[in-house]
Amino acid sequence: MPRPCPLRPGHGFECDASPSAAPQPHLRGTAVSDRLSAAALIDLVLDEGSWESWDSPPERGLVSEQYAAELRAAEEKTGLDESVVTGAGLMRGRRVAVVACEFRFLAGSIGVAAADRLVAAVERATAEGLPLLAAPVSGGTRMQEGTVAFVQMVKISAAIAAHKTAGLPYLVYLRNPTTGGVMASWGSLGHVTVAEPGALVGFLGPRVYEALYGRPFPPGVQTSENLYAHGLVDAVVPPEEIADILDRALTVLLAPKRDLEEIPNPVDEEVPDVDTWESITRSRRADRPGVRRLLRYAATDVIPLNGTGQGEFDPGLLIALARFGGSPCVFLGQDRRGQTEDHPLGPGALREARRGMRLAAELGLPLMTVIDTHGAALSVEAEEGGLAGEIARCLADLVTLDAPTLTLLLGEGTGGGALALLPADRVVAAQHAWLSPLPPEGASAIVHRDVEHAPDMARAQGVRALDMRAAGIVDRIVVERPDAADEPEEFCARLGAVLRYELAELWQRDREALVGARTHRYQRIGRLG
Structure with a gap:
């Protein structure tokens, strides 16, 4: 599995050499x-x-x-x-x-x-x-x-x-x-x-x-x-x-705040009412752009970081310092390329994420999280490694974080591993992104004792971006024409324009007021009226 290259000028996020190929x-x-x-x-x-x-x-x-x-x-x-x-x-x-x-x-x-x-x-x-x-x-x-x-x-x-x-x-x-x-x-x-x-x-x-x-x-x-x-x-x-x-x-780290008010707010396009199961199917395409292409096409001054700083590295999470336009951020992105059946998203990835959260708070920088995971690990190692506790601590840290926060729902959003990076001041979603307590097949197995009802379960649970916007979970949606996998560079550039604006707006707001508003936001989701 390729790892982020060391912090060398001119290097991107993909390295042909594996760690074992490094000089002895x-x-x-x-x-x-x-x-x-x-x-x-x-x-x-x-x-x-x-x-x-x-x-x-x-x-x-x-x-x-x-x-x-x-x-x-x-x-x-x-x-x-x-x-x-x-x-x-x-x-x-x-x-x-x-x-x-x-x-x-x-x-x-x-x-x-x-x-x-x-x-x-x-x-x-x-x-x-x-x-x-x-x-x-x-x-x-x-x-x-x-x-x-x-x-x-x-x-x-x-x-x-x-x-x-x-x-x-x-x-x-x-x-x-x-x-x-x-x-x-x-x-x-x-x-x-x-x-x-x-x-x-x-x-x-x-x-x-x-x-x-x-x-x-x-x-x-x-x-x-x-x-x-x-x-x-x-x-x-x-x-x-x-x-x-x-x-x-x-x-x-020292990017100035001047001129950020001049960043234009992209016009939101009308989002087509695509069936929920169609969106889920599109989100699972192997060629769908992930965090690496997003950074390549939409960000500048990307500085990859590595691990928790405490002895763990998980390829399912990419941590970096980056700028989107003039707006800096600590970037935490679930990397679909780093998550496999043999190595799904584990507790180490969430401990890496918490390192990023601490960096954002210490440096006073916005934090951007990107959700794109088919689910956290279900294994002995994950249980003994404290996966549930790490999800809980991520949620608590994000809700109370003394820094502006922006979340992007980019693709699949399955389970607690996805929810752990959700709480934010602003939430942007790709059109075919979704968020669910379990993969629809798992929900179908619980309710219907089969997987054939997965499409119906997904529709009933309101997992797609349009449903989440109606529920107040998502603030804005970036359309796909008709699928991000068919237009990766154009989609990432369009998404980048939205992220630049949202980061600039957040960075200029009062940090203390943001924390209070963020708590209130999640208190009111799901309330009638």
């Missing part, structure tokens, strides 16, 4: 002699001559003679006074704050002085309203300072959390190696996280593991590529591509 990772990654210094990485990413250091001389308490000698040797070796450099500069003309480790300074380890420098930089970036770029490369906590250094993880994490609470982007590039307390604090909190190819990335370093347990750590686990395969990082990208990717991400 090396456990210890790039040789130290080949590793870019912090200064070289900054020069590579920022515009020439724009770097402004924020560092002041570190304040140190009493240290042992041996530790003092190690610090002097590190200073002589690197020309730096600590393992962290901080500052600001321009990236493609946009001012950003940067915190980066220097591995040659005591293996990039973090002690009290380094932590103080990190926190001061994060707080300054927050105060100045700057996006923050982090490039950790570290063995973790500085052993020479012990427990006091270890506890510095708390204040670093708190500063990052405050930066994100302020609605400011935090983007992370994990370098070789990133381990220990650094990986377990500021290395794992990014809105978007990418990693260096072949890098050693993990919590407990393999040398420590071997010393503690008397055997080597299994090879190939603590690598960028393996973390990507498990949905823990969004891409594996070489240093020379970082500036392009960060710029594309910030283009979406």
